[in-house]
Amino acid sequence: MRHWTEGFEDDDAEESLVRPYTITGGRTAPERDDLALITLVTTVSGSLAETGRGRLRMQPEHRAVFDLCKRPQAVAEIAAALNLPVSVTKILVGDLVESGHVRARPPLAFARAGGLPDMAILEAVRDGLREL
Amino acid sequence: MGYANSDRGAAAPMAVKILIAGGFGVGKTTLVGAVSEVPPLRTEEYLTHASVGVDDLEGVSGKATTTVALDFGRITINKRLVLYLFGTPGQERFWFMWNDLVNGALGAVVLVDTRRLEVSFASIDFFESRGIPFVVGVNCFHGVRDRTQEEVRKALDLDPQVPLVLCDARDRAAGRDVLLALVDHLMAARSGTTPRPAV
Ligand SMILES: Nc1nc2c(ncn2[C@@H]2O[C@H](COP(=O)(O)OP(=O)(O)OP(=O)(O)O)[C@@H](O)[C@H]2O)c(=O)[nH]1
Ligand SMILES: [Mg+2]
Numbered sequence: 001m002r003h004w005t006e007g008f009e010d011d012d013a014e015e016s017l018v019r020p021y022t023i024t025g026g027r028t029a030p031e032r033d034d035l036a037l038i039t040l041v042t043t044v045s046g047s048l049a050e051t052g053r054g055r056l057r058m059q060p061e062h063r064a065v066f067d068l069c070k071r072p073q074a075v076a077e078i079a080a081a082l083n084l085p086v087s088v089t090k091i092l093v094g095d096l097v098e099s100g101h102v103r104a105r106p107p108l109a110f111a112r113a114g115g116l117p118d119m120a121i122l123e124a125v126r127d128g129l130r131e132l
Numbered sequence: 133m134g135y136a137n138s139d140r141g142a143a144a145p146m147a148v149k150i151l152i153a154g155g156f157g158v159g160k161t162t163l164v165g166a167v168s169e170v171p172p173l174r175t176e177e178y179l180t181h182a183s184v185g186v187d188d189l190e191g192v193s194g195k196a197t198t199t200v201a202l203d204f205g206r207i208t209i210n211k212r213l214v215l216y217l218f219g220t221p222g223q224e225r226f227w228f229m230w231n232d233l234v235n236g237a238l239g240a241v242v243l244v245d246t247r248r249l250e251v252s253f254a255s256i257d258f259f260e261s262r263g264i265p266f267v268v269g270v271n272c273f274h275g276v277r278d279r280t281q282e283e284v285r286k287a288l289d290l291d292p293q294v295p296l297v298l299c300d301a302r303d304r305a306a307g308r309d310v311l312l313a314l315v316d317h318l319m320a321a322r323s324g325t326t327p328r329p330a331v
Contacts, residue, residue, distance in 0.1 A: 036235045037175075038147040038216050072145055074216060076204055080173040085199060087178055105144045107236025116265070116322045117238050121148065121213065125238065126315045128209030132167060132308045 023061050023084075024091040035090045035097075037076040040105040043069040047101045056099035065092055069102055149216040149236050150311060153259070154243035155251025159271040159301030160219035161203045163243065167307040168205025168217060176201050177229055200226055202233075217311075222254040230258075239265035239314050243301065246270060246279045249287050256288060267295040267317055269310040 043066055056062065065078055073081070079089040096102040108117070152160045165172045176199040203219040220226065220233055220240075240259050244252040259266040270284055279287075281296055290296065297313045299306040 037218070037232050038149050038236050040144060040147045040214070042144045072214075074147055074206075074214070076175050076202070076216070076218075077173060077206070079175040080204075085176050085178050103144065105146060107147050107149070116318060117148070119319065119322055122238070122315055122319050122322065124209055124213050125148065125215055126312060126319070128207065128213070128215065129308055129312050129315065132207070132304065 023059050024088055027091050034106060035075055035093055035104060036107055037086065038074045038107045039093075040072045040074055041065070041069045041078060041093055041096075042072045042103050042105070043067075044101055044103055045070075056095055056101070059092075061092055062096060062101075065089075065096060066101055072105075145212050145214050147214045147216060147236060148238050149218055150314060151218050151220045151233060151237050151240040152243065153220045153222060153240050153252075153255040153266075155222050155245075155248070155253075155255065158243040158245045158248075158252060159273075160221070160243055163241070163269070163271075163299075163301040163307045163310070164203055164205040164217045164219050166302055166304045167207065167311065169208060170206055172203045172205050172219070174201050174203055179228070200229075220255075222252065222258070234262070234264065237264065239267075239318055241269050241310050241314055242266050243269045243271050244284070244288065245273060246284060247273070249284065253288070256290070260291070265314070265318055265321060267297060267310065267314045269297050269299045269301075269313075271301045272298055 048066065058066075061082060061084070064082055068078060068081055075089055075093060076086065078084075078093065079086045082089065084092075093102065093104065097104050108121075152163050154160055161172055178199055205217045207215040207217070209215050218233060226233075240255075242252055242255045242259065256266075256268070258264075268284075268288065268290060270281075281298070284290075285292075285296060295313050295317050297310050299310045301307060
């Protein structure tokens with residue numbers, strides 16, 4: 001895992017703005033608005049062979065997401081690992097969801113819905129934290 | 133999306149998050165780093181993206197910077213559940229992504245520095261006004277309790293039911309205890325011991 005100080009020294013703002021949107025083919029906003037910072041993305045194993053002839057022209061960054069998510073990763077983690085802005089990462093992940101290469105699991109929206117999380121989730125979090 | 137193998141999808145873990153909020157320099161990143169299983173990760177978002185209008189952009193122009201950075205950490209709770217901790221600054225330039233920040237959040241820890249309580253006012257206002265459950269962590273920067281808990285409560289105009297916990301953001305056990313205070317608070321709210329947060 002990359003440390004947060006890594007790769008942030010050489011911020012040539014001009015250059016870093018152009019490249020990410022080249023990756024996305026000029027798209028600046030995700031087509032799907034259902035990808036959140038903590039949506040968990042998991043690679044669908046075997047999908048590379050199935051859809052290799054398919055519609056998605058994989059950029060190296062698509063491939064990097066595909067490889068990274070063999071262990072489930074949040075969108076924010078993918079963005080950090082690839083050193084890409086969140087919005088660009090969401091576009092790439094959206095492509096891979098569409099093509100069936102990855103599966104995305106959205107978070108449960110408690111706070112936004114104004115509700116409280118399940119007791120079972122709270123108990124699991126409490127037990128996990130106690131082991132820290 | 134391919135739902136053909138939805139059973140495999142269900143086996144994927146689920147993510148929740150806790151927001152670590154508060155004003156500038158109160159120890160948010162320090163707390164995330166103390167409890168996270170990985171060193172704090174950093175991610176960026178373009179300020180030009182999403183719902184930021186031209187007027188908003190003008191407010192932050194004059195600087196070449198067009199991105200805002202977020203620190204976050206991760207705690208694997210178990211095979212089914214991952215907890216993310218997001219350090220969320222109170223500055224206005226982050227407001228365009230608040231919906232995403234709040235999405236999936238169990239609640240928040242608002243850190244305060246007793247010498248500069250006012251820098252965390254905006255965070256407290258935000259969670260109060262949205263009915264998002266939170267606890268206040270008093271980061272004891274010098275190990276000195278220069279104000280009593282009652283004084284801090286009064287200065288923050290804190291609702292009596294909102295827990296206030298002393299902590300040291302550098303210390304893993306202390307950080308964990310603040311997070312546990314939030315979980316206890318949520319459980320109490322859930323079981324009706326305290327009123328459900330207003331929405
Ligand atoms: N002595 C002491 N120093 C602390 C403590 N917590 C944080 N610091 C220091 O205070 C400074 C600010 O801490 P950060 O964790 O960067 O604060 P932050 O809230 O993330 O700051 P911003 O992201 O810039 O708003 C750092 O130099 C920390 O090392 C503490 O409990 N005791
Ligand atoms: Mg910080």
